């Protein structure tokens with residue numbers, strides 16, 4: 001069977017671009033070690049409740065640190081623990097969160113707090129809450145049938 005000259009060129013071109021694509025994908029996804037969570041703090045996600053600080057979720061006033069409060073949040077399908085947090089306005093806060101099961105996306109709507117929670121990793125964010133108001137902590141990563149019902153409330157009060 002004769003293959004037309006141009007058809008052959010296009011086959012080579014098509015195969016070539018596919019190979020280039022796979023090389024780029026492979027190098028960027030695996031070789032570069034790309035991982036959505038850059039956290040070095042790991043945890044056994046099946047025993048989250050047993051380890052500090054996750055054995056005591058909620059708001060904690062801290063002394064002698066660069067921040068005033070720590071908010072410890074535990075995510076699981078389909079809830080956050082605690083379900084409500086109240087913090088004085090102007091506080092510098094370190095959010096510390098993890099998940100007990102699947103990937104969740106912790107986002108405090110209307111702020112710059114937005115972090116992926118992955119099983120086995122602890123995610124952190126230090127920020128200053130300088131606007132009073134009631135914020136909803138949502139889950140922005142689809143995690144199952146109850147995904148849309150998964151939320152907590154952050155009250156920044158005067």
Ligand code: CUA
Nearest residue numbers: 104139141143
């Ligand atoms: Cu948790 Cu979506």
